[in-house]
Every structure is written in C-alpha cells, then in structure tokens.
Amino acid sequence: MEHELKGFIKKCDIAIKQEDFDTLMNYYTDDAILVIKPGMIARGKEEIKTAFIKIAKYFNNRLVPTQGEMIVLEAGDTALVISETLLEADKNDNEYSMDRRATYVFKRGPQGEWLCAIDNSYGTDLINK
C-alpha cells in the first residue's frame, strides 16, 4: 500500500504547479523551513510563500515538480522522506530540468495530520560532494 505521505507530497506538488500557495501553506508547520538554495533559508509560512512566488516567477510560471522513487522513514510522529524530485520548467529546454535527491521532514500536527517541517530539495548535496 502506498504510504499516506506519498499522496500528501503529491498534493503539495499539484499546489506548486497550480501556484496555489495559500493551499500549499496549509501543508507546512508554522515554524517550517525551506532551503531555497544552499545557504539561503526561508523561515515560517510568510517567508516560504514569498519564496515560492519568486521561484515560480524565476521559472516563467511553468515549474512542475514530480516525485520518482521515494523512501519513507517513519518514527512515531516524525518522518524523513528521501525522494527523487524532478523539477521541470519547460520540456523543450533541458536547462530547466533538474533531478534531485531530496530530503523532507514531516511531523504530525494537532489533528494527527502530516505537515512539512523541513523542505530541503537539495538533500545531502548541501555538503561538499
């Protein structure tokens, strides 16, 4: 059976594709962080939303994230997801196609629902290769 976090991440990806960032922010914890790029971090929903708006614009409003292979490591109310994240901005332009091994940390919210606490699409590439 597919882990519930796979469906959750799919909802996040659809919200990003549709640029529905208000809905997207419902999927983050209040003190969540997003790694915009190595060394640059957005903290909290307001900064994360602003970052997503800028990222969408940077990719000419054509950013489509999808997930390939995914492994969910669940420990009580916390989960680490290792995921092959594909970012496509324009299928005719290879420059805008990125294949990353991302690390996402989720925790259960007040109603037991999963929320994203740490969104790091760069995975372990944040340290020297």
Next chain:
Amino acid sequence: MEHELKGFIKKCDIAIKQEDFDTLMNYYTDDAILVIKPGMIARGKEEIKTAFIKIAKYFNNRLVPTQGEMIVLEAGDTALVISETLLEADKNDNEYSMDRRATYVFKRGPQGEWLCAIDNSYGTDLINK
C-alpha cells in the same frame, strides 16, 4: 558558534567508539529508528541497541565514527542534520573506511533536550543513484 547538535553528535560518536550502548540509548527517542542497511530498519531502543552490538562485532570492535562537514537545518523542535560521516574500523584496511553523507533527524524531548529520532547514515543513497 558551534551548533549544540554538533556537540551532541560527538557524544554519540564517543559512546559508539567506547561501545557504551546504554549511554548511547539515552540519546534516542523511544520510537527512534536506525537504518542498519538499505531495507533493514531497527525500531525502538531495544532493537537499536542490539543492532549496534552486532555492528560493533562485525567491525571487530574497532568502529570509530567521526563527522566532517555538517549542516544543521533547525525548524522549531525538529532538526535535520546533513553530515559527512566517516566510519573507520581499521586504519590499515581501506575496506573498512567509509565516507557517507548521512541524514539524522532530531527532536526535542520532554526537558527540551535533543534526541535522535531517525538515524540514517546512508542519506539519499537509499534511492537509486
């Protein structure tokens, strides 16, 4: 200033080197998980302690973990640490020297202290390269 989690992880590494697994278990949450190897997971302190005893034996009781470059991504009571983990079992035998890009998830315990919830030294290598 060095992040407090760097000192915490150093204490874990010393406990592993000294094979002081009772002390080591104080650094994990009750429902923590350890990725023993891809596809094999230890759940809870009892299984994790047993796994560390077997790992120590496998490496002829000479396993010495140390950390190189490290990045701490902290979001409220949760943190993801990306770390260059060096595992040495015998300096004269290159076969037993491993250099990994690990992912560790920590959360704050009842007294505000950090505890390891997800111990995955394989990082994003759990999915196909």
